[in-house]
Amino acid sequence: MHILFLSDNFPPEVNAPASRTFEHCREWVRAGHRVTVITCAPNFPKGRVYDGYRNRLWQSETMDGIRVIRVWSYITANEGFVKRILDYQSFMLSATIAGLFVRGVDVVIGTSPQFFTACAAWAVAAGKRVPFVFELRDLWPESIEAVGAMRKGAVIRMLEKLELFLYRRATLIVAVTRAFRDKLASRGIARTKIEVVTNGVDMSRFRPRPKDPELVRRMGLEGRFVAGYVGTHGLAHHLETILDAAEAMRARPGGEAFHFILLGDGARKQALKEDAARRGLSNVSFVDSVSKDEVARYWSLLDVSIIHLRKTELFTTVIPSKLFECMGMGLPVLHGVAGESADIVRSEDAGIVFEPENTAQLIEALERLQRDRALLDRYRASCLEAARRYDRSALAADMLRHVEGAAAHEAGSRRASAR
Template identity: 70%
Template sequence: MHILFLTDNFPPEVNAPASRTFEHCREWVKAGHKITVITCAPNFPKGRLFEGYKNSFYQTEEVDGIRVIRVWSYITANEGFVKRILDYQSFMVTATLASPFVRGVDLVVGTSPQFFTVCAAYVVSRMKRVPFVFELRDLWPESIRAVGAMKDSRLLDWLEKLELFLYRKASAIVSVTNAFRDNIIARGADIKKIHVVTNGVDISRFKPREKDVALVRKLGIEGKFVSGYIGTHGMAHSLETLLDAAAKIKTMPDGKRHCIIFLGDGARKADLKTKAESMSLDNVIFVDSVSKDEVVKYWSLLDVSIIHLSKTDLFTTVIPSKLFECMGMGIPVLHGVAGESAGIVQKEGVGIVFEPENANQLCHGLMALSENKALYDKYRANAMVGARNYDRSVLAGKMLDVLEVVAKGH
């Protein structure tokens, strides 16, 4: 089977869509299938080309047996609604134009978060007269409303109609959460063609390891109880809560032993750094994004991982992929996300759930994990066991089963 996969994020980018797509495609190649990925030149989230790449109209490479075609797109940082829409739409157009050069395709997969990529997948599938599969990673444009990036308008209403159109036209929909599935069923999507394949973890890479001694020295965190947030610093994440917690924990007994690392980039990072300086937070360390190979070294520094999203109903449907990476590394979690993902934390017994945007609860959780060794060790052990339930190679096989049924049906 020849699968054509359209995605605007792919390694060496290190965000969740890039990792999921690459790890799934790698497993499908191992299973004997031919995979072609159309993507753009790597630039997320800073909106700057990665070293060694050009933003040209058509360039190819091979990555672990995957044929990768990179096309031109309008590059901008992960901030500003209008510029980001131009980014998404430019990739939609150039990905569609590149598709005729890919021959013998059996089906087309398009992945969100934003669905202009999925629009291209639908158009390409019609051009090639093959089925298309919608991989649903986010309820877009609903997430635009949730973070206040754009006020309610006729444009958002039109985008929602386009979203529903794509659900109808897809031969299958692969949702990353049960909550997403329930949401789109309630809005008229056909339950028979919806399949849930959650995010997971590459347990061959994300596994327990000793703290990286060189990084410990470089960051000056010897003897510290280190908590951290690793990921995008965006409007959806309300990371100001972590800064407020850092300020509070300084006043607590043994608070000087704590430090919080922020690793990543995004639209809010500059403001977060400015706020931390204004609050004189000497227990906070900001680190820019690092490569996929380097990020595991930074995970190793963490005694506790903090996962956080804004307090809004939409995010109760989200399962942050970093949860599974924490589990693979055996790192207990302080989980500030309500809903389905909180249920996983509690079911697997891998950490403490706190109310989103509640700095007091976050502080109490940090103190509990730093002071109660038995509790900490229990969560750590549970995380390593629970990670096996979200092995990316198994989940890739589950999605491949869906794709094979669609291709055979056509």
């Protein structure tokens, strides 16, 4: 089978959509399938093209057996709603045109979070008369409203109509959470065509390792209990909660033993750095995004990982992908996200759940784990045990089975209608 996958994020970018797409496609190639990915020049999140690439109309390379076609798009930093929409729409147009020139395709997959990429996948699939699979990673445009980037109005209503159009036209929808499936079903989308394949962890890359001694020395972390956030610094994440905890820690007995690391980039990164400098937070270190090969070194510095999202009803439906990377690293989690992902943390005994934006609860959890090493070790062991249930290779095989089933079903339906 020849799978055409459209995604505007792909390695060497290191965000969650890029990692999931690459790791799934790599496994499908290993299973004997032909995979072509259409993406853009790597530039996320700073809006600057990575070294070794150019923003051309068309360029092609091969990565782990995957044919990767990079097309031109309007490139901008991950900030500013209007510019980002132009970015998404330009990729949609370029990807649609490029996709029509890829031959012998059996199925087309388009991934979110934003769904202009899925629009391109639908158009290409319709032009080729092959199944369209929508990989649903986010409830967009609902998430735009949730972070306050846009108020309900004519534009949001138009995007919601487009969203429902894509759900209805998809042969198969692969959602990353059960809550997404339930949400779509409540809006009239047939539950029978929605499958759930959660995010997971590449066990070959994320595994327990001792603290990197060179980084410990360079960052002055000797003897510190290190808590860290690794990921996008965006509107949705409300990382001010971590800064509030760092500030409050300085005034508490024994607070000097704690240090906080925030690794990544995003629309709020500069504002967070300025806020920390204003407060004089010497117990907070900011680290820019690093390559996938380097990120595990920084994960190793942490005693606990903090996962956090803004307190809003929408985010009770999401499962942050970094949760599974923490499991793979054997890193206990302080989980400031309510809903389905919090249920996973509790059921897997992977850490402590605290209320989003509740600084006092975060501090209490930090002090508890720093004080109770037996509990910390228990969570570490539980994380490693749980990681095996979210192995990316197994999840990729699960998604492939659903895609093959959808392709076979649609082919059968077309043969029947042709008689």
